[in-house]
Amino acid sequence: DSGVTQTPKHLITATGQRVTLRCSPRSGDLSVYWYQQSLDQGLQFLIQYYNGEERAKGNILERFSAQQFPDLHSELNLSSLELGDSALYFCASSVDPSGGAREQFFGPGTRLTVL
Amino acid sequence: KNQVEQSPQSLIILEGKNCTLQCNYTVSPFSNLRWYKQDTGRGPVSLTIMTFSENTKSNGRYTATLDADTKQSSLHITASQLSDSASYICVVSALNAGGTSYGKLTFGQGTILTVHP
Numbered sequence: 001d002s003g004v005t006q007t008p009k010h011l012i013t014a015t016g017q018r019v020t021l022r023c024s025p026r027s028g029d030l031s032v033y034w035y036q037q038s039l040d041q042g043l044q045f046l047i048q049y050y051n052g053e054e055r056a057k058g059n060i061l062e063r064f065s066a067q068q069f070p071d072l073h074s075e076l077n078l079s080s081l082e083l084g085d086s087a088l089y090f091c092a093s094s095v096d097p098s099g100g101a102r103e104q105f106f107g108p109g110t111r112l113t114v115l
Numbered sequence: 116k117n118q119v120e121q122s123p124q125s126l127i128i129l130e131g132k133n134c135t136l137q138c139n140y141t142v143s144p145f146s147n148l149r150w151y152k153q154d155t156g157r158g159p160v161s162l163t164i165m166t167f168s169e170n171t172k173s174n175g176r177y178t179a180t181l182d183a184d185t186k187q188s189s190l191h192i193t194a195s196q197l198s199d200s201a202s203y204i205c206v207v208s209a210l211n212a213g214g215t216s217y218g219k220l221t222f223g224q225g226t227i228l229t230v231h232p
Contacts, residue, residue: 002158043159043204043222056211058220090158106158 003027004107006091012113018079021110025072025093031055032074033094033104034066038087049074081114088112117142119207121223129231132195136226138188138205146208150179150190153202153225162190162203192228200230 003026013019025032034046036059045058049068060066063081068074078085088109096102119140128134140148147166151159163172163179165188172179176193192199205223 002160004158042224043206045220045222088156092158103161103164106160109156109158111156 002105006107010111021076023074023091029093031094033092035090036087086114117221119221119223125227127229136190140207142207142209144210146210149206151204195230
């Protein structure tokens with residue numbers, strides 16, 4: 001158990017819909033990272049927040065957005081869902097704001113299926 | 116373009132044997148390189164993290180090496196166990212203009228290791 005929690009574990013929805021994925025970082029970690037893992041693309045970095053502020057953006061689509069709240073939990077919002085958005089979405093946390101050589105702890109993931 | 120390439124794509128070995136996984140990268144400027152182990156359907160778990168100045172790092176039966184000159188890394192697994200069956204992912208972090216490595220992560224496609232009894 002990494003100490004990072006993600007809900008829900010599974011999500012099944014239809015194309016065009018909007019969903020929200022939630023992540024609670026490890027106690028004491030201020031940085032939260034979101035990743036997408038699909039079968040054909042592997043792991044891809046989406047976005048990073050540190051203490052409520054966006055720090056870095058990766059391959060995140062405009063239909064996706066995220067935020068980190070004062071209690072440090074984070075939400076990833078996916079809208080106008082397409083079949084290709086079906087994937088595992090992971091959240092990770094670390095104590096390091098710079099994404100430097102500090103360990104990132106991954107949550108168990110949310111499996112999103114878009115039908 | 117920053118890239119991370121891993122080989123082999125998949126590997127089957129017998130329990131108790133050693134194996135070595137390779138990672139070549141073109142990421143620049145280099146910040147650090149990580150190896151993760153990912154069991155099917157679960158989140159990745161960090162094995163090692165190496166910065167530019169480190170060329171070897173061990174974590175139990177896992178030993179990672181880094182040659183920053185040739186931009187190559189390897190992960191050596193000693194005395195493999197059935198529980199080592201997983202995907203092993205190499206991730207390289209680049210520095211941005213500010214000298215930090217916020218989010219500048221490039222992932223390899225992973226090597227799928229299967230250990231048979």
